[in-house]
Amino acid sequence: MSTMQRHVHKFGGSSLADASCFLRVCEIIAKYTQPGDLIVVSAAGKTTNRLLDVLELAAEHDPAFEAVFDSLCSFQHDLIGELLKGDLAEQLFSALESDRMAISRMLSNSLDEFTRNEILSFGERWSARLLSALLNQHALESDYLDSREFFVAPYGAQPQVDVALSQPKLAALLATHKVSKRLVVTGFIARDIDGHTITLGRNGSDYSATELAALADASATTIWSDVAGIFSADPRRVREAQLLDKISLAEAAELSRIGASVLHARSLEPLFRSRQKLTLRSSYTPEEGMTQVLRSVQGGLGARIVSALDEVSLIDVQYDANESHSSTLLEHLKAIQLQPLSYSKRRDCQTLRLVYTQELYSRALSAVEHWASAYQFHVQGLSGYSLLALVGRGVSEHREHSHLFYQALCSLPVTFVQSADSTHSLVAVLPKTTLDPLLNELHQTLFSQPKRIGLMLFGKGNIGQQWLELFAAQREVMEQRYHLRLILAGVFGRQGGVVDFHGLDPKSVLQPFNPKPVVWSQLLERVSEHPFDELVAIDITASEELSFYYPQVAQLGVHLISANKYAGSAKVEFYQHVCQQFRDHGGQWLYNATVGAGLPVQSSIKMLRDAGDEIREISGIFSGTLSWLFQHFDGSVPFSQLLKKAWQQGLTEPDPREDLSGQDVARKLLILAREAGYLLENSQIQLHSLVPQSLQDIPADEFMTRVAELDEFMAEQLKAAQSQGQVIRYVAKFAKDGVAEIGLQSFDAHHPFANLRPCDNVFAIQSNWYCENPLVIQGPGAGREVTAGAVQSDLVSLCQLLC
Incomplete structure (x- = not known):
């Protein structure tokens, strides 16, 4: 079986009701699918019902069947005439006439179950053939595939596809088709081992789609119909019904088991034994929301x-x-x-x-x-x-x-x-x-009750304490604005933490408390049983160990707000795994506080990309500590004395080499490059550390006693720049061609990187839209207030999504 990332898209009869619907579906396929994807279709509109009417009348020898059949053929003929031109139209007119003659012959003879199924199969075959031709007419390369060529199923009221027989047939067929083409596949129909046409029964087309995805090892299935997904009640009966953006597979199975028509249990069964995700969307309003059926959604208990x-x-x-x-x-x-x-x-x-x-x-x-x-x-x-x-x-x-x-x-x-x-x-x-x-x-x-959002804070240091104060001050306003209840359910520091699902007072936990040590397996188990509608973890630590648990946090359906840079700058494989886990389990991962503190850097990059722009280059001064140092370093005071002053004022890490090494800047550059769509690895960055080899591996205390050893090199760099009328700055840069470098550079006095306030960060973003004149974002890039504000801003954004 091909290892390409195929997606399956299924369009029901209501999505193909008339010519305008076919054109709308064509637009959806152009926008939401890729070459190689599989498109499953039902019979257009009421075609299957009309074929059933024909069969019933013919079985009763009622001559009215001819008029009903003529009307159905005219409907199909008109669809072709309205949608296709030239040779494509002539080919389908000819094929329709051949089908008409074949069905007429079958209707004139005895109608056993297999003959009835053969006649019913034409509805899907007409839809698939027409849609494939329409896609080709719109320069979307497509082939038509009859599912009877690979689906094998026994005859019965609700036949189940024989996986062992069907999978190799499908693999062989997919191997013969160009990956540059989409495949339009009939739903609802199969063959038994003797070659007779079989219909797959109630909701057979939806079942065809998820079964096809399972057999093809597709990563996702989207079912397009006339409704946007699963609602909190039938919106035709309850006007206040809300669309659910996500639902667990177990909940969907229970809903179908008790008779809800939106999904059938047979359509869900292939999801339990495959990797596919299921999404429900409306072909009439594709931008107005959707429901994702996820393998697990670990939100709070209770009715949905x-x-x-x-x-x-x-x-x-x-x-x-x-x-x-x-x-x-x-x-x-x-x-x-x-x-x-x-x-x-x-x-x-x-x-x-x-x-x-x-x-x-x-x-x-x-x-x-x-x-x-x-x-x-x-x-x-x-x-x-x-x-x-x-x-x-x-x-x-x-x-x-x-x-x-x-x-x-x-x-x-x-x-x-x-x-x-x-x-x-x-x-x-x-x-x-x-x-x-x-x-x-x-x-x-x-x-009508407000959603209950639980919050668990990891990191009770300076920034964590500042955020707790900010949260205490703004909680009531946020709750009223977004109709939510925000409950602080856990706070953790280096020595451990406290969890209370009834709620903690953010002002009280600012005071010392007796924490319990963190045993991660026990904490994750307790988190999985939380009573809230949604749970949010807030990581304001610099703990690489904590970032290793992000995938498990995502699998619990917990949202994450992070100022911790490690996951965003980890190896690409782990970074992508974290992103995928949040997508698979319906969680949000917001990390705007990881770069630039409160500056809108990542959000600006995302906004540009979402609007269709392409980021070409990102450069700037990403470290507030190094910004402060080089704004003050003019030769009047040795560099080592400035460094000690910054250290004493708490402007550096406890070990200043964390700042001087450039590793923190590298992490930020990796995060921004990946936000811009480039999967940069740390090994691809040319990093020029300011810490000489002789000072790298000694204890921090010894480093501070020998810090004057930095002065000669730094004085030489400054003197060379000043001889050209320039200043030196520690700059990071990433370009679209893959060049990434961090180190000292010299700039003229008028350059945006030359004139900053101490501790300011500056980011220059070049894109297709901001090419000659880059988008420059400048402001404080460090400090407890602005970083806590960035975390709070992410929480506000998340509340907007969840309310």
């Missing part, structure tokens, strides 16, 4: 969705005293893909009560009666019920949400309430009623 089915039916099975019979029946129903939406065991009368949608009720009743006949158990079908459910991680264990659910039902004649074994849903079954008022009331009660 209110779901309802207006009409369900019950099947009562009265069994003997042997309790195992009820479990055996449930296992049997799951094996034949007839798992109930919910069930209740009434031990007082030894009755198992099963709940089904109207669609599956008849099949389920027949299956249960057949199974029960072997034991002579009594089976009874009961109609006229409704279902109301809450879905969310651990919702049945969430006291407040469970209480609100029972409270909403207290005045109604509830038949039973059942908690799922997974604890991810609470289901109530009640005699059929009008659910909309109850839905709206429950949704309002559950989701």
Whole structure:
């Protein structure tokens, strides 16, 4: 199988309803896909329904089938005429006429199941063929692929693709297609081992897409339909329903299990055994949000969705005293893909009560009666019920949400309430009623409360203390502005920390406290059970060890705000791994405080790139310490004396060689280069340290006693620059061609790098837009106030995303 990063995109019938929809889909493919991607399509509009009408009328020998069939062919003919020109149009007109004749011949003979399936398959084949031609007409190279060439499945009501037989067929086909071309693939159809056409049943096209992604080892699947994704309730019934930007695979599976139509359990099954991520988007409003179905979303416990089915039916099975019979029946129903939406065991009368949608009720009743006949158990079908459910991680264990659910039902004649074994849903079954008022009331009660955002601070030094003061002063304003509750849940320093999910007073933790040592495995386990809607870790340390835990933090669904430079400047492989983990688990990683303290450097680079600009070069003075030193170094005072003064005033690291070595500047340059889109490695930087070899490996105290050994070299550098009327500065530079260098440079007095205030940083950004005249960002690049402010700014940005 090819190792290229394929993506699968699936477009449903509503996304291909008419010619304008096809053109919109073509635009989406141009913008959101790459050559080599696989495009799965359903039959256009109501084509499948019209084919079913034709088959039903023909089976009854009703001559009206001809008029319905003619109308369907005219619809397909008009689509071709509106969308294609020249030879492409003629080719598809000819193919459509051949299909019309073939279907007419089949309709004139007996219609067994395989013939019916063959006729139904034309809907997807027409869509795929037309879309492929349309893409080629718009200079997007494409091939058409009939999924029956690789999908092998047994005949049945809900066939499952045979992976062992299908995967090598697909691999062989993909190997013959150019990677420069997109492949438009039919959904919904397969063949059995004898070559008969098989349809994949309800939601067969969605299932085709995720199964195709699993077989092709695609990294992602996007399902495009007429809705933007999964909402907190059906937006057609609850006006205040909110689009969920992420949902866990377990929650999505539970939602589909209890009958929600947005996703079917069969479509999710391939996700459990493959690496793919699933995204749901609207083809009508592609920019207005989406839902990502992630392998795990470790947010807080509680309800996220209110779901309802207006009409369900019950099947009562009265069994003997042997309790195992009820479990055996449930296992049997799951094996034949007839798992109930919910069930209740009434031990007082030894009755198992099963709940089904109207669609599956008849099949389920027949299956249960057949199974029960072997034991002579009594089976009874009961109609006229409704279902109301809450879905969310651990919702049945969430006291407040469970209480609100029972409270909403207290005045109604509830038949039973059942908690799922997974604890991810609470289901109530009640005699059929009008659910909309109850839905709206429950949704309002559950989701009108402000989101609870937990914060855990790592780093209780100067900057951490400054941030705690800033947070205490601004928390109330932020909570009101963004309709959130911000709860300080943990604070950690070098000696350990304290965690309290009920909340810590930021003013109190400024005072000394008795910390508990950090055992990371225990802390991560406790964090995974946090009670908040979202959890944010704030790393204001200079700990490389702590940065090693970033991937695990991301896997817990925790957001991260970082002033710690180590992860952003680590080896590219680790940096990309951290980024990927946050993407995979729906977390945000904000690190604007890592470079320039409070200066908007990374945000400016991101803004330019998002708008379509290309960064060509970044240069500047990135160290506040070195900026201070060289602003004052004019030869009147030896360099070593200036360094001691800066050290005494706390302007340097405890060991000044951290600043003089240029390693801190190198980390910042790596972060900016990667923000600009270039995966620069530390080994690619030509770094000129100001610390001679003889002073590099000695203790810090000894270094400070021998620091005068720097003076001769520094005096020579200054004298050479002054002879040219210049000054010296410690500068970092990265260019698009890969050249990266850090060291001393000389500048004329009028240069932007020459005239700074002590401790200022300056960044010059050259791009396609800022080419002759670079974008210059200048200001304080160090200090507890500005760095804490940058952390707070990232927290504000995150609150805007989460509210």
